[in-house]
Amino acid sequence: EIVLTQSPGTLSLSPGERATLSCRASQSVSSGYLAWYQQKPGQAPRLLIFGASSRATGIPDRFSGSGSGTDFTLTIGRLEPEDVAVYYCEQYGSAPFNFGPGTRVDIK
Amino acid sequence: EVQLVESGGGLVQPGGSLRLSCSASGFTFSTYSVNWVRQAPGKGLEWVSFIGADPYTIYYADSVQGRFAISRDNAKNSVYLQMNSLRAQDTAVYFCAREYCGRDCHAMDVWGQGTTVTVSS
Numbered sequence: 001e002i003v004l005t006q007s008p009g010t011l012s013l014s015p016g017e018r019a020t021l022s023c024r025a026s027q028s029v030s031s032g033y034l035a036w037y038q039q040k041p042g043q044a045p046r047l048l049i050f051g052a053s054s055r056a057t058g059i060p061d062r063f064s065g066s067g068s069g070t071d072f073t074l075t076i077g078r079l080e081p082e083d084v085a086v087y088y089c090e091q092y093g094s095a096p097f098n099f100g101p102g103t104r105v106d107i108k
Numbered sequence: 109e110v111q112l113v114e115s116g117g118g119l120v121q122p123g124g125s126l127r128l129s130c131s132a133s134g135f136t137f138s139t140y141s142v143n144w145v146r147q148a149p150g151k152g153l154e155w156v157s158f159i160g161a162d163p164y165t166i167y168y169a170d171s172v173q174g175r176f177a178i179s180r181d182n183a184k185n186s187v188y189l190q191m192n193s194l195r196a197q198d199t200a201v202y203f204c205a206r207e208y209c210g211r212d213c214h215a216m217d218v219w220g221q222g223t224t225v226t227v228s229s
Binding site for chain 1: 205214215
């Protein structure tokens with residue numbers, strides 16, 4: 001089973017700043033099947049990135065994903081107030097699939 | 109409108125059973141895989157189960173293996189999660205989410221609003 005760890009646990013930044021979120025896998029993620037989701041309180045998660053670096057439909061280009069193997073990054077180019085949320089990575093290449101514990105992004 | 113709607117949640121005693129349903133509309137359901145994902149109160153996301161567009165590809169999380177069973181009925185545009193031997197730790201909001209796997213898999217791009225399962229005496 002692949003275990004995902006995310007860092008930092010919480011990220012507090014000012015509007016307009018760049019946010020860098022990390023996701024590390026205990027083994028190589030098969031086929032680069034690594035996704036990022038955004039979840040706001042009381043809402044279902046929203047897919048941001050799939051295949052490590054492909055933006056989902058309708059996602060602003062300030063969100064970008066990179067990485068391969070065991071190390072992946074989600075970057076929010078210029079933070080906006082509506083980006084306050086918890087961000088989860090997920091590997092869906094090898095069953096059992098699983099999520100990381102999440103990174104909370106707050107606005108200063 | 110592309111939509112997934114979960115139903116069937118509720119209060120159940122430990123050891124009891126529930127059957128969750130996920131009803132799809134607005135897209136060609138038979139060509140999509142479906143996942144169940146749950147979220148315990150105040151906690152993160154936990155992947156639970158997957159069923160492929162072909163109904164023979166099925167996976168479960170270790171925490172539910174042998175107790176939960178996923179199935180689909182393409183004629184009814186629905187996926188089901190039969191949950192048996194329920195435990196307090198199964199208390200969560202349960203989401204269903206579709207995933208397209210053609211040449212590549214595209215992760216879970218449409219989610220339902222969730223249905224709440226509470227296991228308590």
